[in-house]
Structure formats: structure tokens, C-alpha cells
Amino acid sequence: MSINFTVSPSFPAERTSDWYIFNTWLQRALSLPIHLELYSGFGAQRKAIADGLVDMIYANPFDASLLVRERNFLAIAGPTGGDEMVIFTATDKPFQLVTDLQTGLRLSCTDDPSVNTVGRILLEPADLDASDIVTLPTETYIQVARAVLRDQADVGFMPVDAFSALSNVIQRDLRVLVTSQLHVIHHSFLIGPALHGRGDEIARLLTTLHETEKGSQMLAGLGSKVWRRIEQEDVELMIDIISTLTQ
């Protein structure tokens, strides 16, 4: 039996090869054939989930909620710390704070549900809701940065990791208006029903990965230092919190 593994497409493109390296390691550690499929967008990945083509996933918090509550997936591990995002503008724009932003705001963002939900919450202090914003969707985070730099958009949404991965030359012309510090929602490593019987074994592998030099390097390549065990109540609480963010 081959296991289908995927990763929420919210990681910087530079990490693609690191996920393949991780997948190779995991296959060997579990003595299990694992096929890694990286989807280009959230829509394609959601279709694969709906079609039952995913057995194991490193999921963003919103997809994790759906998978746990509706598809009987178990969250077994995740990084320490939370998923954070930034709202940024170009340095030649007059905005210094989120509260400087006004109705008619042009927003560039991808279809990352986690980043977009948190971003819209962080726009609320400016009294801006969806009806006050012109959303300009793009495929990738580099396109978000480009749209802001070319004055096609006033602000952009991006995960902190992706923003940090932009070159210094690009970052120099961008100004961060706010960085989320939620700490309470995070990616999770989830397994579907086909792997429930091996949940403890996989969790043990993932949460001890940092104990070897090779494992530490692998985690660093994926943007983490340590993965911790996630208990069912941890993820239930996260789902409760997420449900409040969509109000």
C-alpha cells in the first residue's frame, strides 16, 4: 500500500526540495512507500482531500480543522510556536499603521485561508471589512510582493516565513504595518484513518527528529526547530479558536 502525503502550499518555494528530503527519510524510517504530492494551490489540494487522495498531510490550521472534524484525521505533531503573518505596504506609501488604511484598499493576497483570515482580522482596527477592500488574488507570495512594489496593490498579506525569505533588496522597499502574534494557531501533521494504527510511532519519529544533527538540519529546512506532540484536545482548542476568527 502506498501512502499519499501532501503539504499545505503555504511554504516558500525554496523549501520544496526539503519536503522531498523529509519524505525520503520518512519512507525509510517507517519502511512504507510514501508518495509526496505537492499541489500548486489550495483549491487543487482541497479537491485531492475531497477525492480521498490524501492519507497524511502537514496542514495549515484551517485545513487541519476540516480534516479533524469532518474526515477523521488525527493531529499528532506540529511545530512549537504559531503561524504568523504580516500586512505590508511599499515604503513610498504614506501608511505607517493599519489604522491609516482606508476604504477602497487594494489588497494583494494568495488563496491561503489561514493568512487571509488572520489578515482580515488585523485590518478590523481600521474599520475595514470585505466590502471596503478590493482583493487582487495572486498565485504566489512573490507575486504579492511584486503587486505591492508596482503599486498595483496598497497592501499585501504573507506568512512571516515567506516575507523573511524575500531578498533584502525587495524587503528594503517594503514596510510591515503589523505582524500577527497570535501564537495559538499553527500547522499540524495529520494522519488519516489508514495510518491511525501507526500514529504513536509516527509521532515519536517526528518529535525526536531534532535529537540528531541530520534531523535538526531537516527540520531547519522545513522552517522549524522542534516538533512537539499534539494531543487531540490541543487541536480541538485550536479549532474552537479558529471558529471564532471567521465571525
Added chain:
Amino acid sequence: MGDMDPGWIVGEAREYVLQLFDGSRRRVYVTNNETAFPHGKLIVSRTDTEGVITLGNQSFVDMSGYLESELLGQPHSILRHPEMPAAAFRDLWETVSTGRQWHGYVKNLRKDGGFYWVFATVVPNIRQGRVVGYTSVRREPSRQKVAAAEALYRSMRGS
């Protein structure tokens, strides 16, 4: 939950006696000092089904002015500000006890007598079909929405 200690208060304060939902009373002191909501953060806390605090994140602790140890085990009404109409909390409890989410603008009372405004959403924690507690998530409101809520609550208090 005991009365507020006048020694905790920073600045000139007004004294009120709160009539709490469980029938108890609490003497509180309030000032006009507002603490700004920290940009980019969420305030998160959990209670049991009786409204007793079981967990709070660092922002919850920081904004309240209390130590974490002073909050855990206390009723959530430790943050109740006298300028919040009782009807708002009645509506909150009636809503969440039936398994639904409640949200609204809330003025919270700090240990030092000051206050902070939040947009709060309270969600029942449903496990195996049973409500086992409540999670409250507060985020930064716009000043326009706060001004509207202040006017509404003033009219509800009839002052």
C-alpha cells in the same frame, strides 16, 4: 471573588457595587485610564461551564493587570466593568449555553481600575456532543465600533 482593593488602583477612581450573574456582589473601582489593545495579538481564555477561568494566554494575563495565579480559578466576571450593561452578559450566557457562539464589543475592567475594549467571540467547547466549557477570543476593535458600542451601552443603562 472578593472586592477590589483600593490599593490596587492607579489614578482617581469611582466606586461601584456590581450585581453579578450568580447573585453575588462585588465592590469595584474604575478610572478613566484606557490600555490600548496590543496590535497583532489575540486575547484567549477558557472557562469551565460555570464561567470559572481555567486557562488564559499571555495577552489575557497582561491586559488584565493580574498575575496568572490571581486569575485561574476565579469567575470570568473578575473582568466585568460596571459600564457594561447586565443585559449583554445575560445574552452572552443564554446564547452560549445553547451551544451557539456569541460576539460583541466588551469593555473590560483591569486590576488597576483602568479598562480596555475588545471585540469578543465566545464559543462553547463541545466534546462528544457535550458542552465542557467556553473559549473566549478577543481581538482589536476599531475606534468607530467602540464609539458606537459606548453609545449603545450608555442608552441601555439609561444614563
